[in-house]
Amino acid sequence: MTTRRWQLAHGRHLDLGGKSVIVGILNVTPDSFSDGGLFAAPEQAVAQARRMVEEGASVIDVGGESTRPGAAAVTADEEQARVLPVIEALAGLGEALISVDTYREDTARLAVAAGAHIVNDVWGLQREPGIARVAAETGAGLVIMHTGRDRQKLPDVIEDQLFFLGKSLEIARRSGVADDRIVLDPGFGFAKETAEENLDLMARFSELRALGFPLMAGTSRKRFIGTVTGRDAPARGAGTVATSVILRLKGAQLFRVHDVAINMDALAIADAMLARNVRGS
Secondary structure, eight states: OOOEEEEOGGGOEEEESSSOEEEEEEEOSSOOTTTTTTTOSHHHHHHHHHHHHHHTOSEEEEESSOOSTTOOOOOHHHHHHHHHHHHHHHHHHTOSEEEEEOOOHHHHHHHHHHTOOEEEETTTTSSOTHHHHHHHHHTOEEEEEOOOTTSOOOSSHHHHHHHHHHHHHHHHHHTTOOGGGEEEEOOTTSSOOSHHHHHHHHHTGGGGGGGOSOBEEOOTTOHHHHHHHOOOGGGOHHHHHHHHHHHHHTTOOEEEESOHHHHHHHHHHHHHHHHHHHHHO
């Protein structure tokens, strides 16, 4: 398998390709859809981050504003008050790479200054395009996510991915973000309103490899998994693992999850199978 080096802030990097990379979700919010309020206090958040690192997470993704449909918006000051102390504490420990889940230019800049290595933008640079400039100026890794919110989507699930992400990549390149800083995320659940639309995206996921960038999958505990399994959000771990394995076999390299250990084990098997397929080809 081809290995690609993802260049990050503060002189760090991740090698992507041969082994799945787990990104642990750390929501320091009171209202996230499956774990809101559990890690709102900085000491709770740091303890959870350390647990996820012990279980195998390479990256901790810290978010201070819920992105679930209908969630109340927060101010930039409130978001920063939630995430910056946690990022500073995790940077001091030096145990994992740190990502900040934000679409705000100012929050991204402050987070990288506090020690974050990656900026993860769920609006794909199209809400505050200046966030791309932050990545270019700081050298941060950049996750560009697809969303269908607040716009008219194209009817074909992959055509809409290519249309939206193509615009995002233009913004990144105009701002001076190097290609080796970029990872793409197709945004499962973000204005993909039905289980069928998300399943279609999974089925055709390998077509996204044509964009030429590493791909991150963020299916963890999403509503479409609940529709298929009948499980409430906290009980969707097994369903999430099934999607992780499917998407790994279709080309995903990073996996943003709540339940690290079970995904690590399942993806180790998927990695082993991919390695055998390469040797046998």
